[in-house]
Amino acid sequence: DQQVKQNSPSLSVQEGRISILNCDYTNSMFDYFLWYKKYPAEGPTFLISISSIKDKNEDGRFTVFLNKSAKHLSLHIVPSQPGDSAVYFCAASATGDDKIIFGKGTRLHILP
Amino acid sequence: SQTIHQWPATLVQPVGSPLSLECTVEGTSNPNLYWYRQAAGRGLQLLFYSVGIGQISSEVPQNLSASRPQDRQFILSSKKLLLSDSGFYLCASITVNEQFFGPGTRLTVL
Numbered sequence: 001d002q003q004v005k006q007n008s009p010s011l012s013v014q015e016g017r018i019s020i021l022n023c024d025y026t027n028s029m030f031d032y033f034l035w036y037k038k039y040p041a042e043g044p045t046f047l048i049s050i051s052s053i054k055d056k057n058e059d060g061r062f063t064v065f066l067n068k069s070a071k072h073l074s075l076h077i078v079p080s081q082p083g084d085s086a087v088y089f090c091a092a093s094a095t096g097d098d099k100i101i102f103g104k105g106t107r108l109h110i111l112p
Numbered sequence: 113s114q115t116i117h118q119w120p121a122t123l124v125q126p127v128g129s130p131l132s133l134e135c136t137v138e139g140t141s142n143p144n145l146y147w148y149r150q151a152a153g154r155g156l157q158l159l160f161y162s163v164g165i166g167q168i169s170s171e172v173p174q175n176l177s178a179s180r181p182q183d184r185q186f187i188l189s190s191k192k193l194l195l196s197d198s199g200f201y202l203c204a205s206i207t208v209n210e211q212f213f214g215p216g217t218r219l220t221v222l
Contacts, residue, residue, distance in 0.1 A: 103155055
């Protein structure tokens with residue numbers, strides 16, 4: 001049972017435009033959400049997180065939006081740059097449980 | 113800041129052979145340690161986590177086992193590898209506020 005779902009395996013975006021990566025979750029106990037970026041043969045790199053008490057968190061070019069009623073979050077990257085080409089993982093955890101559950105990832109291609 | 117060491121970086125093993133992947137942690141004590149696997153189409157799958165020496169929780173039934181013989185050492189093992197064990201294995205030290213990942217081991221089972 002996939003508790004964290006990233007339904008788009010890949011996404012192509014023109015350089016300079018906005019990249020929007022989506023994530024859905026099923027476990028209503030999740031109250032902390034994270035986005036990671038991963039290059040091939042490397043460990044994931046933390047990008048940005050959001051607590052369930054917020055609906056938006058912004059850090060530079062990266063903004064994460066959380067819609068608790070829809071159990072949906074999204075990562076916006078604007079403007080998209082060539083170095084943003086990577087696999088992006090959505091992850092979630094619940095208070096009192098240190099386990100972090102990852103989605104399957106979305107491969108983002110930034111086109112020149 | 114923590115550092116996670118993993119070795120080897122790459123490994124090619126025949127089906128039926130044993131496996132031992134080692135992970136060690138620097139810069140902290142009593143970490144919560146995790147083994148994840150990234151396989152095609154499966155994303156980052158949590159395999160095992162450990163909150164202390166000798167304490168192992170398994171997330172999915174599988175051909176693998178894990179052990180924590182020392183506070184900062186976490187070992188992933190198999191007695192007989194399957195083709196489906198191929199993937200990229202990541203060791204991590206994780207709390208909600210901080211997550212540290214190792215460089216990973218690419219395992220190919222032939």
